[in-house]
Amino acid sequence: MTKTVGLLAKSASPPISPSIAEQMKVLPRLAAEYSDMDLMQDAERILIPGKVAAALATLIKAAVQDENRNRDGVASMLTDDANRSHYAVSRWIQANNFFVKWAHIHVKLDVHESVPTDIEIANHIEIFEELMDGVATAFFDRRRTVQNLLADINATDEVDDA
Known part of the structure; x- marks a missing residue:
């Protein structure tokens, strides 16, 4: 419980900004802007516009950060040494x-x-x-x-x- 209070007070990971939800709101606009873009091509590599690549990169980074943040929070609560593994x-x-x-x-x-x-x-x-x-x-x-x-x-x- 003391760990829980500390966990609620601060997180080991910085907050995600902008939030994943905010980042996802950009995707429909990009899809409309680049309506001829086909991300489902059956190819090893697909060329995409820079704006789309930047949005995807930011979203992927935020998703990884969110997963790590969740794991770190659980580790802080359950282990003495915040061992995420x-x-x-x-x-x-x-x-x-x-x-x-x-x-x-x-x-x-x-x-x-x-x-x-x-x-x-x-x-x-x-x-x-x-x-x-x-x-x-x-x-x-x-x-x-x-x-x-x-x-x-x-x-x-x-x-x-x-």
């Missing part, structure tokens, strides 16, 4: 992706894929519970330590005042 970070992201996928089935649902069972859902919930249990336990252990220190300090002040 830690197994717990990968488990958290996998479980999160599972819920995002099934919460947004209108976006893209494979017709061959069946809705997850209650057991599958419960298994993914257990991943979050297990990982957060370690964070919560550390928080409450530290809280008890601080409370004990404050009790000792206040007890000493009362003796000094007498």
